[in-house]
Amino acid sequence: MKKINLASLLLVLSVFGSAVYADVTLQSKEEVEGTWKLQSTKNSLTDKQAINREDTWVFKNGKVTILHIPREGTYYDQPPVDYVIEDGKLKTAIVGSNRFELYTVVEKDDNNMTLKGKYGGYYYFNKK
Numbered sequence: 001m002k003k004i005n006l007a008s009l010l011l012v013l014s015v016f017g018s019a020v021y022a023d024v025t026l027q028s029k030e031e032v033e034g035t036w037k038l039q040s041t042k043n044s045l046t047d048k049q050a051i052n053r054e055d056t057w058v059f060k061n062g063k064v065t066i067l068h069i070p071r072e073g074t075y076y077d078q079p080p081v082d083y084v085i086e087d088g089k090l091k092t093a094i095v096g097s098n099r100f101e102l103y104t105v106v107e108k109d110d111n112n113m114t115l116k117g118k119y120g121g122y123y124y125f126n127k128k
Helices: 002-018
Strands: 034-042 056-060 063-067 069-071 074-076 081-086 089-093 100-108 112-117 122-127
Antiparallel strands (some): 034 056, 089 100, 100 112, 112 122
8 A cells, every 4th residue: 555655646746846847037128138039839838739920029128019910911010018027027018008918938048038928828939
C-alpha cells in the first residue's frame, strides 16, 4: 500500500511540476520599447496549431500602435493607446474604452518576446 501511495504522490508532483514556469517581471516601459512583429498566436500553450499573424506593435513614449492589422481583405492601423507596466505586467488601453488589456511576459530577450493575455492566449513576437 505504501508503494502505491508513493507512486501516486510522485505522479501528482510530476504533473504539477511540469506546468510551473516563471514569468518575466517587467521593471520599466523601456524593456518593451521598439517595434515588434507579431509572428503568431496560440489559444493555449499546448495548442498544436499556431495562427500566423501580420501585424506589428510599436511601443514608443508610453504609447503602443498596432500596424498592418488584416481585416476583410485589407489592412488598417490602430490609433496609438497608452501602455504602462504595472506589477511587472504589460497593461495596454483598449481603443475607445477606459478598460485595459493585461499581458504577462512569459519569455523575453533582445530579439524575441512571448506575451500571455489575461484569457490565456499566447502572442509570439520578433523584434524588428
